[in-house]
Amino acid sequence: MKITAAYTDLYQLSMAQVYFKTKPDGRAVFDYYYRSNPFDGGYAIFTGLENVLEILENLKFAESDLNFLKQHGFESAFLDYLKTFRFNGNIRSSREGDVVFPNRPILQVEANIIEAQIIETMLLNLLNFQTLIATKANRIRHSAKNATLLDMGLRRAHATGGYYASRAAIIGGFDGTSNVKAAEDFNISASGTMAHSFIQSYGDELQAFRDFAKVRPKNCVLLIDTYNTLRSGLQNAITVAKEMEEAGEQLLGVRLDSGDLAYLAKQTRKILDEANLGYVKIVASNQLDEYVIKSLKEQGAPIDIYGVGTNLVTGKPDAALGGVYKLSEFNGTPRIKLSENIIKVSLPYKKQVYRILDKNGMFYGADAVAMFTEGAVDYMEHPFDATKNMSLKGFDYEAVLQDVMTEGKKVSPSRTVTEIANYSKSRLEKLPEEYKRFQNPHIYKIGLSAQLKQERDKLVLKHKF
Amino acid sequence: MKITAAYTDLYQLSMAQVYFKTKPDGRAVFDYYYRSNPFDGGYAIFTGLENVLEILENLKFAESDLNFLKQHGFESAFLDYLKTFRFNGNIRSSREGDVVFPNRPILQVEANIIEAQIIETMLLNLLNFQTLIATKANRIRHSAKNATLLDMGLRRAHATGGYYASRAAIIGGFDGTSNVKAAEDFNISASGTMAHSFIQSYGDELQAFRDFAKVRPKNCVLLIDTYNTLRSGLQNAITVAKEMEEAGEQLLGVRLDSGDLAYLAKQTRKILDEANLGYVKIVASNQLDEYVIKSLKEQGAPIDIYGVGTNLVTGKPDAALGGVYKLSEFNGTPRIKLSENIIKVSLPYKKQVYRILDKNGMFYGADAVAMFTEGAVDYMEHPFDATKNMSLKGFDYEAVLQDVMTEGKKVSPSRTVTEIANYSKSRLEKLPEEYKRFQNPHIYKIGLSAQLKQERDKLVLKHKF
Numbered sequence: 001m002k003i004t005a006a007y008t009d010l011y012q013l014s015m016a017q018v019y020f021k022t023k024p025d026g027r028a029v030f031d032y033y034y035r036s037n038p039f040d041g042g043y044a045i046f047t048g049l050e051n052v053l054e055i056l057e058n059l060k061f062a063e064s065d066l067n068f069l070k071q072h073g074f075e076s077a078f079l080d081y082l083k084t085f086r087f088n089g090n091i092r093s094s095r096e097g098d099v100v101f102p103n104r105p106i107l108q109v110e111a112n113i114i115e116a117q118i119i120e121t122m123l124l125n126l127l128n129f130q131t132l133i134a135t136k137a138n139r140i141r142h143s144a145k146n147a148t149l150l151d152m153g154l155r156r157a158h159a160t161g162g163y164y165a166s167r168a169a170i171i172g173g174f175d176g177t178s179n180v181k182a183a184e185d186f187n188i189s190a191s192g193t194m195a196h197s198f199i200q201s202y203g204d205e206l207q208a209f210r211d212f213a214k215v216r217p218k219n220c221v222l223l224i225d226t227y228n229t230l231r232s233g234l235q236n237a238i239t240v241a242k243e244m245e246e247a248g249e250q251l252l253g254v255r256l257d258s259g260d261l262a263y264l265a266k267q268t269r270k271i272l273d274e275a276n277l278g279y280v281k282i283v284a285s286n287q288l289d290e291y292v293i294k295s296l297k298e299q300g301a302p303i304d305i306y307g308v309g310t311n312l313v314t315g316k317p318d319a320a321l322g323g324v325y326k327l328s329e330f331n332g333t334p335r336i337k338l339s340e341n342i343i344k345v346s347l348p349y350k351k352q353v354y355r356i357l358d359k360n361g362m363f364y365g366a367d368a369v370a371m372f373t374e375g376a377v378d379y380m381e382h383p384f385d386a387t388k389n390m391s392l393k394g395f396d397y398e399a400v401l402q403d404v405m406t407e408g409k410k411v412s413p414s415r416t417v418t419e420i421a422n423y424s425k426s427r428l429e430k431l432p433e434e435y436k437r438f439q440n441p442h443i444y445k446i447g448l449s450a451q452l453k454q455e456r457d458k459l460v461l462k463h464k465f
Numbered sequence: 466m467k468i469t470a471a472y473t474d475l476y477q478l479s480m481a482q483v484y485f486k487t488k489p490d491g492r493a494v495f496d497y498y499y500r501s502n503p504f505d506g507g508y509a510i511f512t513g514l515e516n517v518l519e520i521l522e523n524l525k526f527a528e529s530d531l532n533f534l535k536q537h538g539f540e541s542a543f544l545d546y547l548k549t550f551r552f553n554g555n556i557r558s559s560r561e562g563d564v565v566f567p568n569r570p571i572l573q574v575e576a577n578i579i580e581a582q583i584i585e586t587m588l589l590n591l592l593n594f595q596t597l598i599a600t601k602a603n604r605i606r607h608s609a610k611n612a613t614l615l616d617m618g619l620r621r622a623h624a625t626g627g628y629y630a631s632r633a634a635i636i637g638g639f640d641g642t643s644n645v646k647a648a649e650d651f652n653i654s655a656s657g658t659m660a661h662s663f664i665q666s667y668g669d670e671l672q673a674f675r676d677f678a679k680v681r682p683k684n685c686v687l688l689i690d691t692y693n694t695l696r697s698g699l700q701n702a703i704t705v706a707k708e709m710e711e712a713g714e715q716l717l718g719v720r721l722d723s724g725d726l727a728y729l730a731k732q733t734r735k736i737l738d739e740a741n742l743g744y745v746k747i748v749a750s751n752q753l754d755e756y757v758i759k760s761l762k763e764q765g766a767p768i769d770i771y772g773v774g775t776n777l778v779t780g781k782p783d784a785a786l787g788g789v790y791k792l793s794e795f796n797g798t799p800r801i802k803l804s805e806n807i808i809k810v811s812l813p814y815k816k817q818v819y820r821i822l823d824k825n826g827m828f829y830g831a832d833a834v835a836m837f838t839e840g841a842v843d844y845m846e847h848p849f850d851a852t853k854n855m856s857l858k859g860f861d862y863e864a865v866l867q868d869v870m871t872e873g874k875k876v877s878p879s880r881t882v883t884e885i886a887n888y889s890k891s892r893l894e895k896l897p898e899e900y901k902r903f904q905n906p907h908i909y910k911i912g913l914s915a916q917l918k919q920e921r922d923k924l925v926l927k928h929k930f
Contacts, residue, residue, distance in 0.1 A: 001625060001628050001646065001650065002467075003625070003646075004646070006645045006646045006649060007619075007645070007646045008619075008645055008646075009617070009619060009620070009643040009644065009645065009657050010643050010644075010645050010648070010655045010656055010657030011643060011657030011658050011659055011660055012657075012660075013645065013657075014657055014658050014659065014677075014681055015658075015659055015660065015662075015663045015677075017680060017681060018663070018676055018677050018680040018681060019666075021676075021680050022676045022680065023666075026666060028662075028666065030662070064649065065645070065646075065649060068645070068648070068649040069645075072655060073681075073683055113662075113666060117660075117662070120620070121619050121620050124620035124621070125619055125620050125621075125622060125624060125625075125627060126624055128620065128621060129622070129623050129624045130624070152474070154472075154473075154474060154586050154590055155474070155585070155586050155589035155590055155593065156589070156590075156593060156785040156786075156787065157590060157594070157623065157626070158594050158622065158623030158624075158626030158627075158629075158630070158779070158780075159590060159591055159594045159595070159623075159625070159626040159628070159629040159630075160466060160468070160590075160624070160625040160626055160628070160629070161622070161623030161624040161625055161626030161627070162590060162623075162626070163466050163624070163625070164623075164624040164625070165623070165624075178474040178475050178476060179474065179475075180471045180472070180473055180474065180475050180478065180530070180533070180534075181466065181468075181469070181471045181472045181473075181530075183475070183533070184471060184529065184530060184533040185466065190475045190537060191475055192474050192475035192476030192477075192478075192479055193476050193479050193480075194476055194479065194480055195476055195477075195480065195582075196791075196792075196802050197480075197493075197495070197578075197582065197790075197791070197792040197800075197802075198480045198483070200792045200795070200800040200801070200802060201484075201488075201491060201493065201578060201792060201795045201800065203795075203798070203800070211483055211486075211487045212479075212480075212483050215482060215483040215486050215487070216479055216482060216483060216538075218538055226802065226803070227803055227928050228803075258804060258805065259805055310784075310785045310787070314623070314779075314784035314785045315623075315784070316784050316785070317782065317784070319775075319779035319780070319781050319782070319784040320621040320775045320779045320781070321621075322621065322775070325662075326661075326662070327661075327662040327665045327666060330665070330666045330668075333668070335662075335665045335666065335668070336665070337661050337662075337665060337691065338691070338692055338693075339723060340723065340724055463692050
């Protein structure tokens with residue numbers, strides 16, 4: 001499946017046809033944001049932007065798409081329009097890899113409303129998922145400290161979504177992936193040695209290890225739990241490690257994939273060290289996530305490399321990030337979406353987000369949202385609680401939303417996955433630790449400028465029944 | 466991203482290179498199965514087979530894949546082999562859409578071990594995910610009874626995995642999707658009318674409805690909760706429905722997307738009926754799943770059409786099906802994978818699965834697994850509990866695993882998604898209700914032939930430490 005402009009929900013095209021007839025020149029501003037942090041955490045890692053921009057630059061309807069739509073009752077004048085459809089809008093966005101927070105624009109689309117609607121589904125689909133997975137990966141990185149982290153999840157991923165999961169894992173802080181296609185396309189490190197089936201096919205574990213080490217001596221990791229980890233697999237691995245030494249090679253590691261990983265890792269380390277194989281690393285896998293790795297670390301399990309699969313690539317337990325795309329301005333006038341739930345009321349107007357910095361350049365723990373026309377603000381109010389506000393005088397700040405696409409052309413520099421991962425790491429270093437803990441993380445403040453809050457409240461009253 | 470043979474884990478290629486050098490003619494049998502039913506349910510709907518077969522028939526390495534592998538230390542003789550790599554093996558499988566159960570082969574691959582390993586990741590990736598989603602969809606269908614079910618999940622799906630989610634939803638019993646690309650490629654029904662942004666862009670809800678109904682009068686569904694469901698949206702929808710009647714058209718429905726759906730649906734039905742609009746349907750959406758829909762039904766909410774998104778396409782709360790692919794025979798000799806957990810011990814030998822039928826052709830609640838060479842059996846034993854066994858004398862049966870691919874060529878008839886969905890429905894009708902309930906469903910029995918059990922136990926003892 002190739003992503004074309006038909007990678008969308010049908011209602012976008014239904015609405016588009018109506019706009020095409022009634023207000024073909026309507027100009028819209030939409031905000032992309034989410035309402036609560038994934039995994040009950042304190043932040044998210046914004047991911048997927050480069051993919052979205054690349055797709056947008058080349059987005060069009062295929063001939064087969066138009067034929068399909070013709071059969072679904074779309075009029076020929078509209079189909080003619082779709083034939084030459086391109087995205088010609090502007091996008092201002094947080095930088096990919098940045099640390100982001102709920103209920104403030106992460107990305108803003110300003111375009112003809114037909115174009116802005118048609119791209120909505122693709123944009124949400126790619127940003128929601130990759131942001132979820134990069135955030136999960138980053139939590140796992142937080143637990144694993146300096147250990148090597150490898151994504152091994154493709155077999156349990158949501159079909160071809162696994163391709164993007166592997167990309168997002170690297171941005172969140174993983175070191176490599178088992179996913180060959182993703183490694184190839186995104187220029188990330190690929191790794192992987194053997195499955196249980198390899199040892200089973202030999203029947204003889206020692207012979208299997210020997211053949212493998214002979215043919216693939218570089219980065220060789222032997223899987224030692226097929227029959228019995230300590231009494232069979234580890235002993236055979238030691239034999240082969242010694243034979244490799246004689247051949248001038250070094251065994252990279254042994255992998256544990258079942259049993260009590262803390263106990264087995266400690267025993268394995270001890271036995272390897274006693275055999276003068278202190279350089280042989282211990283790799284562990286099997287249903288790992290940030291909590292299991294944290295526990296293994298706390299127990300002092302001497303694991304050097306963690307392979308993480310299902311829980312990473314499916315973003316368990318959340319499985320989805322509920323990012324939304326809300327109209328905030330149409331033909332220059334502000335728009336709002338009401339809700340019985342006050343925190344679901346959207347913010348009107350084209351806006352800018354200011355990240356407040358302390359004297360050392362660290363994040364102070366507050367983003368201020370203001371009308372775009374206001375410029376930077378020195379005071380912000382809680383979005384709903386009238387008793388809470390905060391002076392921003394004397395603080396430094398960054399304007400978060402920057403031009404990344406202008407009239408359909410990408411204007412931000414293209415960045416590799418490694419560059420984005422490094423940027424993300426540098427941004428996380430500016431976020432104080434208390435926002436990163438798993439239990440009740442400190443809440444990052446999102447405030448509104450006095451003017452934005454006033455204008456929002458006016459619109460709420462106007463539409464209230 | 467196009468699926469090529471590099472849509473795999475690197476360890477498959479590492480192992481393949483060793484096989485290429487040490488036993489290039491190794492012939493393997495692998496079983497695909499899962500160990501416990503998704504969603505704590507009583508069954509799963511096997512889905513994804515047609516996609517896998519289609520991919521396998523055309524699977525090869527792209528030039529760019531080979532370049533990538535060259536940089537990763539694979540030898541040139543092996544790369545030359547990969548250049549002409551094709552899958553030439555045999556596959557025997559349950560039919561797509563069939564009701565399947567844990568711990569028995571669902572699909573069996575018999576091929577050169579290099580080919581069998583290279584395809585493993587793609588096969589698991591597509592079958593695990595689609596089986597998960599079709600099963601979720603089927604549970605939602607079970608709750609929704611005869612109501613119309615629409616998949617609206619693409620924006621929250623795992624990137625392009627959403628394409629396959631929409632396909633699987635139909636096989637599990639959904640009626641249509643919002644996903645244009647999936648509808649086009651899989652020839653399934655597409656639907657969708659308007660988002661809140663449409664009404665917001667007008668500001669004036671009545672005018673928005675009027676314009677929409679004028680341009681798109683067929684299958685018109687008006688979204689009525691943008692400002693106030695009963696006091697604004699519904700009143701305006703009634704006005705437009707009356708205007709449509711005058712123009713010789715009929716409003717299809719109104720959609721509720723927030724608030725208490727049971728209360729709002731009842732009020733909406735009452736007010737519509739009082740306005741002589743009994744034909745206008747009620748569509749509901751907003752974080753639905755099988756439990757919410759069951760509750761709405763129990764409360765008597767008069768909802769005709771349910772739109773389901775996130776919980777469907779992400780397979781929440783499971784998010785993954787842990788299907789595995791285990792070597793059961795190599796060069797004619799049986800293979801086993803031990804585990805500290807007895808239920809994770811694999812079944813050796815090439816096998817057949819027999820589904821036991823009662824006198825009325827209904828599923829009796831038992832599948833028997835036997836060695837392929839045995840033929841049908843009239844007695845089965847519990848896989849682990851020596852005190853449990855069952856006579857199958859006098860029962861009818863079906864041989865479940867049938868040839869679908871022979872020497873790399875598809876030999877089963879190609880079936881459309883609709884045909885597969887119909888087949889699945891007919892199979893579910895043969896499964897007694899007690900296996901379908903959500904709470905503690907009846908456990909479908911999986912037994913082994915006496916010979917298979919004996920041979921497995923012999924191999925366990927042989928490898929035990």
